Amino acid sequence: MDEQAVRELVQGSSEVEWSYEMRRQCQEILKGLFLGPLQASKDLDALQALGITHIVCIRDAKEAFSVRPRFPEHFKYKVLDVEDNEDQNLIRRFPEAKLFIDDAIARGGRVLVHCNGGISLSPAFVVMYVMEHYKLSWEDALHFVQNRRYCISPNGGFLTQIKEYESIYKASDAVAAFPPQPRAASRRKREDEDEEDNRREEERKRPYTTDEDDAMMF
Template identity: 60%
Template sequence: MDVSMDGPSTSTAASSSAPPSHTHYSAPLDEVFYTSYPVVQDVPVGQPIEDWKYEMRREAQLILPNLYLGPFQTSKQFDVLKSFGVTHIVCIRDKQEAFLVKPRFPEHFVYLTLDISDHEDQNLIRIFPQTRNFIDDAIAHGGTVFVHCNGGISLGPSVVVGYVMAKRQTTYEEALKWVQSRRYCISPNQGFMYQLKEYEPIYRATLSAEAAALAASSNPTPSPATNSTRRKRAGDEDSDEDEDPSANGNAMMSDDPEPTNGGAEWSHKPERRMQRVDQR
């Protein structure tokens, strides 16, 4: 898999191309609203498209706030991309399509280009973390992302379904219904469908691991070396407290004479006094 952030520089002559006469938006550009669609509750997105028309497959649709999905035709329409507020583009293509499906305006948008095949044996799961991080980072910085492949039917939708699964913590069936309600023409190949089903326990385990790591970083556990140092310091303090403070004081205040025997060791033996006890 060949992954690059920027594609080859191309002419921007396409920027002057006018948008199509009929561009269908899932929601007005200046507003998004809460929908009662039952798959994911209370997500501010455009309402599901009930009256789908064939020509809409050549246009982009809003899937989640700041996340569009569509075909490569939209990737060539500079004015349309700017009207969507797009700042980042995920360009997914087969290597054989590189001459056609490619970054068109690298000087205006940040691209993530993924060379993968629309085959059932193509490993799709391994690119999910990369696309998720790219989309999350873009949206976190106030950007809007457009995901596209060639026709916007299998590759691009599969990546977006995987993103919706992890972002909204839903099953692959629910995420697929959610995306398809916005872009009715999507049809991931059978191999991608199996992988999306397998991805569900993977992303849930990943989220659990991330939560555990975050909890551990906020409440760090002292290392064995730190515990040993603390126990040693506590033991030293206990030894200091147990020592008789009067011993040093008596030694310092002693009036015993200095040794005068030419350097020989001097020792003092206390005088013993005997008392007579009268026994009657």
């Protein structure tokens, strides 16, 4: 995408008027992917009205008594126990969340990602998802999500990891674009070279004979 297209994508709709009460609701960040707080995950009627089919429940383990799957008979859940502090490694936990979201959307599902407040922890996961999905910089991905859920504010440690993830996904994309040569082909080439070297070595060891030497042998 060119710079203008990226700006328009990040900005999103200008028709949304944010109000304080909206922080208690979930918002659609990209098609089929919603972000919100615990409160949004407790409203069965609202979830069904939005067509939610899958829920990523991200919580600190000590919150497990309240931040938990509430409607397992209605939705498929992915629960991630992640400490809500700056030292928590989010990048290590992100791939399983991404796989769950990708699979749900590929099947035509709609996914809610939530933590307790929907301010820092779950938004960090969604920012990384948006970054890789649209191939954005970390800043553009952060603004993309903020422009759809204005109240997000990942803590400093999470923000550092969001920045780091940009280089990680770009490196992965670069490797995928230029895959290594198949090992089988390389092995066959080495075997052919070894066979040629052996043939030359045998010829070098073979004693030199002249036509006279050959005649004397008879």
